Amino acid sequence: MKTVSLSTLKSLKHAGEPFSCLTAYDASFARVAGEAGIEVLLVGDSLGMVLQGHASTLPVTVDDICYHTRCVVRGKTASLLMVDLPFMSNASLERLLEDAGALMRAGAELVKVEGEAWMAEGIRELTRRGVPVCAHLGLTPQSVYQLGGYKVQGREPDRATQILEDARTLVEAGASVILLECVPASLGRAVTEALDVPVIGIGAGSGTDGQILVMHDVLGVTHGRMPRFVKNFMTEAADIQGAFRHYHEDVKARRFPAEEHSF
Numbered sequence: 001m002k003t004v005s006l007s008t009l010k011s012l013k014h015a016g017e018p019f020s021c022l023t024a025y026d027a028s029f030a031r032v033a034g035e036a037g038i039e040v041l042l043v044g045d046s047l048g049m050v051l052q053g054h055a056s057t058l059p060v061t062v063d064d065i066c067y068h069t070r071c072v073v074r075g076k077t078a079s080l081l082m083v084d085l086p087f088m089s090n091a092s093l094e095r096l097l098e099d100a101g102a103l104m105r106a107g108a109e110l111v112k113v114e115g116e117a118w119m120a121e122g123i124r125e126l127t128r129r130g131v132p133v134c135a136h137l138g139l140t141p142q143s144v145y146q147l148g149g150y151k152v153q154g155r156e157p158d159r160a161t162q163i164l165e166d167a168r169t170l171v172e173a174g175a176s177v178i179l180l181e182c183v184p185a186s187l188g189r190a191v192t193e194a195l196d197v198p199v200i201g202i203g204a205g206s207g208t209d210g211q212i213l214v215m216h217d218v219l220g221v222t223h224g225r226m227p228r229f230v231k232n233f234m235t236e237a238a239d240i241q242g243a244f245r246h247y248h249e250d251v252k253a254r255r256f257p258a259e260e261h262s263f
């Protein structure tokens with residue numbers, strides 16, 4: 001695979017070719033995921049739950065994220081590296097810029113930030129300074145207590161319109177990528193068609209440009225109840241390499257996500 005950049009993702013969108021994304025937190029899994037053809041790796045703050053055992057992503061710090069980013073950088077091959085800004089990185093503009101700077105110095109090539117239209121100013125300032133941004137909308141896990149749980153967002157027409165409008169606002173502010181989590185498939189498709197930038201979905205149906213899953217879900221080692229949008233690819237593979245390859249190939253062929261993984 002050739003080195004993946006933001007332009008690659010944009011070309012794939014325009015060619016109508018879906019791309020695969022997967023979380024990674026260390027050098028070994030980053031290498032295996034890259035060898036399987038996964039186009040985008042995410043050092044997600046999901047590490048708070050799947051690595052550290054917390055009930056949410058809120059306890060994760062910038063230092064935690066930087067540590068895992070440096071680990072992933074040592075193993076990654078051609079994949080584009082997206083990295084999460086953790087809870088409260090957006091507490092002030094100053095903190096946002098400082099934290100994004102730390103992530104970029106650790107090896108991030110794209111930073112992901114949760115938040116709605118109010119994040120426009122922060123995104124404008126980041127992109128002005130050369131930091132590419134992915135804006136995460138829909139179910140934003142850092143707001144889990146405000147949202148009242150890990151629930152599908154945008155089922156009501158007003159909320160769906162708001163998510164679409166927020167996505168437009170954040171792209172106008174400079175976001176290079178939108179990530180939509182846990183929204184109805186119809187909304188995932190509508191946002192993807194409305195925007196010129198790549199849209200990555202998780203629990204957002206098969207109509208988005210890219211798909212992302214948490215590595216532990218793909219490997220079937222997640223503790224507790226599996227969300228509907230998740231698939232354990234180990235059931236049809238002999239090893240971890242095979243599971244990542246199946247996931248990548250199923251995304252590319254639009255076999256995943258299927259109806260049963262969508263809302």
Ligand code: KIV
Pocket residue numbers: 023042043044045046047084179181202212213214
């Ligand atoms: O932290 C993470 O792993 C994420 C994905 C669920 C998209 O944000």
